[in-house]
Amino acid sequence: MVKFVDSELNSLKKEVNEMWTLVYNQMELSKNAVLNLDKEQADTIIAREKRVNSYDLKIDSDVEDFIALYNPVAIDLRFALSVLNINNNLERIGDYAEGMARYVLRADETPVDKVLFVDLRLEEMFNQTLYMISAAQKAFCEEDIELAKTILEKDNLLDEINADSTRTLSQYTVEHPEMAKRCFELAAVFRKLERTGDHISNIVEEIVFYIDAKVLKHSKKNNLGAQQGA
């Protein structure tokens, strides 16, 4: 019995890892597509989104089978429940990557003011997002609770850049009304990255639940020490 359970758990872990890598790659392509207005890369992202959705359905179905067939308890049950939620959050991050690719396809060829791009810290935001996705994957694979805790703190930077971008873009729109539409669309890109950070925080909460049986949902961020056991 235990061999079957371990084999199923390993298989689920492998699938989630593949999904994770796929979503990371989608976000990395989005970064290049958005920063360089690269429509070819945007097309690639949209084509690969179907694979993200297929993984989402497959993982959901495999977790359902695992619960029905093996009646997991304790850490095995927490793992299965976490995988369901992590999968759901990864799928949403994949949606945001697709959304940003569609922004690139809609955008006209007029390049955005390079100074504005520097002020907006868009590249920094992308890099931070990619780091968070990758670090969360490492924390999950290596069951590294300390690494997981540090990721929650990183979300603050995404919130800060997003808030600054709204101010910067509003100001820029006043000064360059002809760029208003483009600025609104860029603001949506920032919101997507900010939301991606929230989804990664959700994923980290699931990792903590899986490894430590602590529930962080709806609690104050970065307050791991004070949590009650589940």
Next chain:
Amino acid sequence: MSKLDVKNVNFYYGDFHALKNIDMQVEEKNVVAFIGPSGCGKSTFLRLLNRMNDLIPGARLTGEIRIDGENIYDRSVRIDNLRKNVGMVFQRPNPFPKSIFENVAYGLRVNGIKDKDFIESRVEETLRGAALWDEVKDKLKKSAFALSGGQQQRLCIARAMAVSPSILLMDEPASALDPISTGKVEELICDLSNKTTIIIVTHNMQQAARVSSKTAFFYMGELIEFNDTKRLFTNPEKQTTQNYITGRFG
């Protein structure tokens, strides 16, 4: 005061140390499940609670087992009174070779009750309590062996309950039953928990999780963990418990 208070119990079959330093308190009208691998001592411990091991040659107990504050191994305790108060249901249904009615009435008669009307009303009340009345009310004089295995087991539970024990011990009561009969026995356990304290030994961990409010995990004669069932099956305190309930033993 706890319903059951076990203090530093050790039990030996000759030289074999079967139970080691067991401490446990059980509150009234709780359902407690004992789980653990075969040979871990859970059935031995269960049988100590109504002195079923007394006649085994070489058996020896140290420590105290108190029910409602009274040490049940005290010389002054009468075993027939103890077993009236602490009923037992076994793995295989074991009805007496008597009618359905007489099986349930047996305990009452043995306890000296002769009032026919009282016995009749108590038999009906007990069979209703065991969710068996509707199935047997028209064949009370028929042999208990004419019932199905699941019905026989519920009859045995009714027989044990007829004398209103304050503790009911169940040693794998559903392991020989099909899933439907098992479901009925489990429902019965939940219903009876309003009236009595139930201690159940089971190898079926889902069953322990469904019916009990507290679970005790035994391993190699030791009580490894005694915890709220919900806690034990979601986030056990001991690694040995987690290894056992997730099937990663040894």
